[in-house]
Amino acid sequence: MSEEKDSVISNATLDNARKLVDSIEGGDLDGARSIMDDIASLREMDLFCEMGKLTRELHDSLNNFKLDTKMSGLAENEIPDAKERLNHVIAMTEEAADKTLTAVETALPLSDDIKACSLELQERWSQFKDRKLSADEFRELSNDIDDFFPKISSGTVSLNALLNEILMAQGFQDLTGQIIRRVINLVHDVEEGLVDLIKMSGNQVVEKKQDDKEKGALDTTAEGPVVPGVAHTSETLDGQDDVDDLLSSLGF
Amino acid sequence: MKILVVDDFSTMRRIIKNLLRDLGFNNTQEADDGKTALPMLQANDFDFLVTDWNMPGMTGIELLKAVRADEKLKSMPVLMVTAEQKRDQIVEAAQAGVNGYIVKPFTAVTLKEKIDKIFERIESA
Numbered sequence: 001m002s003e004e005k006d007s008v009i010s011n012a013t014l015d016n017a018r019k020l021v022d023s024i025e026g027g028d029l030d031g032a033r034s035i036m037d038d039i040a041s042l043r044e045m046d047l048f049c050e051m052g053k054l055t056r057e058l059h060d061s062l063n064n065f066k067l068d069t070k071m072s073g074l075a076e077n078e079i080p081d082a083k084e085r086l087n088h089v090i091a092m093t094e095e096a097a098d099k100t101l102t103a104v105e106t107a108l109p110l111s112d113d114i115k116a117c118s119l120e121l122q123e124r125w126s127q128f129k130d131r132k133l134s135a136d137e138f139r140e141l142s143n144d145i146d147d148f149f150p151k152i153s154s155g156t157v158s159l160n161a162l163l164n165e166i167l168m169a170q171g172f173q174d175l176t177g178q179i180i181r182r183v184i185n186l187v188h189d190v191e192e193g194l195v196d197l198i199k200m201s202g203n204q205v206v207e208k209k210q211d212d213k214e215k216g217a218l219d220t221t222a223e224g225p226v227v228p229g230v231a232h233t234s235e236t237l238d239g240q241d242d243v244d245d246l247l248s249s250l251g252f
Numbered sequence: 253m254k255i256l257v258v259d260d261f262s263t264m265r266r267i268i269k270n271l272l273r274d275l276g277f278n279n280t281q282e283a284d285d286g287k288t289a290l291p292m293l294q295a296n297d298f299d300f301l302v303t304d305w306n307m308p309g310m311t312g313i314e315l316l317k318a319v320r321a322d323e324k325l326k327s328m329p330v331l332m333v334t335a336e337q338k339r340d341q342i343v344e345a346a347q348a349g350v351n352g353y354i355v356k357p358f359t360a361v362t363l364k365e366k367i368d369k370i371f372e373r374i375e376s377a
Contacts, residue, residue, distance in 0.1 A: 097263035101270065218340040220313065222306035226337060235339045240355050240362055243342055247353060250346045 012042060071193045074186070082183045089176045096172035103162040103169075110162075114155050117148055254296070255280045258289040258303040258315065259333075264356075268302060268333065271360050275367065286310025290318055293325055305334035305341070313345060320349045329370050333358065 016039050023032040124141050127133050133141065219234045226236050237243050255277055259265045265282045272280055281298075283289035285307040293301065301319065305312040312332060319325045331352040332345055345353055351373075352366040 094261070094263055098266075101263065101266050105270065218344050219338065220341045220344040222311060222336050222341075223338065226335070237337045237339055237342065237355075239337075240358065243337060243353055243355055246339065246342050247346060250343065252346065 013039065016042075070189075070196070074190055074193060078186050078189070082186050085179045085183055089179050092172045092176050096169040099169040100166050103165045107159055107162040110155050110158055114152060117151065121145060121148055253277055253279060253299050255300045255302060256283060256289060256292060256296075256298045257281070258283045258286065258301070258307070258312065260284050260304065260307040264304065264333075268363075271363050272302075274360065275364055286312065286315030286318070289315055293319065293328070294322065298328065301328055301330045302333055303330065305332060305336040305345075313341075313348060316345065316348050316350055329374060331366060331370060333363075 016035050020032055020035045020039075023029075023035060121141070121144060124133070124137075124144075128138055128141060237246060255272060257265050257268050257272070257280055259268070259282075262282075262284070265284075269280050269282070281292065281296075283292055286303070287309040289301075289303070290310070292298075301315075303312040303315055310318075312334065316330050316332070319328055319330060329351040330349070331354065332350050333354045333356065335356040337355045342353055351370045354362055354366055
């Protein structure tokens with residue numbers, strides 16, 4: 001392509017040179033001058049093409065430089081990492097909740113059992129104090145009380161262990177908090193990168209506020225929990241009481 | 253009383269199931285979104301539906317509308333338990349025929365209150 005162009009240019013130059021020699025030898029000075037102008041304009045055209053090419057390359061490489069160092073790093077490594085980190089947060093919180101729920105499910109029957117036994121013994125003990133128990137019944141009560149003491153101690157040992165498990169499971173808060181903080185920093189970096197991009201493309205960005213939401217239509221897209229400090233796109237209610245108020249105003 | 257609990261987070265299903273058990277409802281089953289829940293509702297004789305809103309596949313509000321559109325299921329009481337608390341969403345849920353609406357995080361007391369209220373209203377109707 002460029003060889004072809006080069007040969008076109010050199011052929012044209014050769015033609016012009018011959019014509020120039022002819023004109024000068026023939027004493028046609030005006031003709032010679034106009035041929036020299038043609039040669040000069042040919043050269044200028046070439047120069048402009050090259051300059052245009054260089055300018056575009058410079059512009060591209062400037063853009064690429066900024067994008068390469070910041071955005072490509074973010075896109076290639078940080079964003080996939082962040083997705084992993086957030087998935088990890090889900091896994092950790094789920095594990096902690098599961099651990100806690102399992103401990104509670106194991107502990108409740110233990111405490112229910114101790115409660116039931118103690119109520120039953122209490123009942124019989126007050127019967128004894130009211131002198132309503134026979135000697136045999138009292139012997140039986142005495143045996144049951146003997147059995148009850150080890151039950152309490154082993155039960156409370158188990159309960160303590162389960163409570164400790166619940167306590168330990170809460171460690172997820174610290175760990176997930178750190179992970180989430182890193183992701184927040186990443187989001188901040190991406191935001192900065194995007195702002196740089198917008199600045200680079202400069203005038204082309206037309207400020208446009210999207211406000212084409214139909215008036216009267218309900219905005220019912222799910223947005224998840226209300227996070228303090230994060231703006232929601234439409235009116236949110238402040239907890240169960242507000243929800244109840246709204247529902248009762250709707251006839252509930 | 254047979255209850256279906258629908259939530260995409262298994263921990264929340266466990267919490268709700270445990271709370272329901274505490275209230276004396278032992279017969280509960282689980283589904284992780286509306287798509288799984290709807291055939292279960294159609295194939296079984298559930299008496300009560302507890303559902304989240306924001307779930308992949310089929311959301312809770314879509315499930316509610318599908319239940320109300322189903323000849324066999326349309327009178328089933330539906331309680332929504334969700335973190336969604338935009339005004340418009342609650343209006344939409346009410347218009348779609350929800351029987352109760354609880355926002356997360358919630359307490360055992362709130363759950364009991366809303367369930368009691370739902371059945372009070374059904375019995376008096």
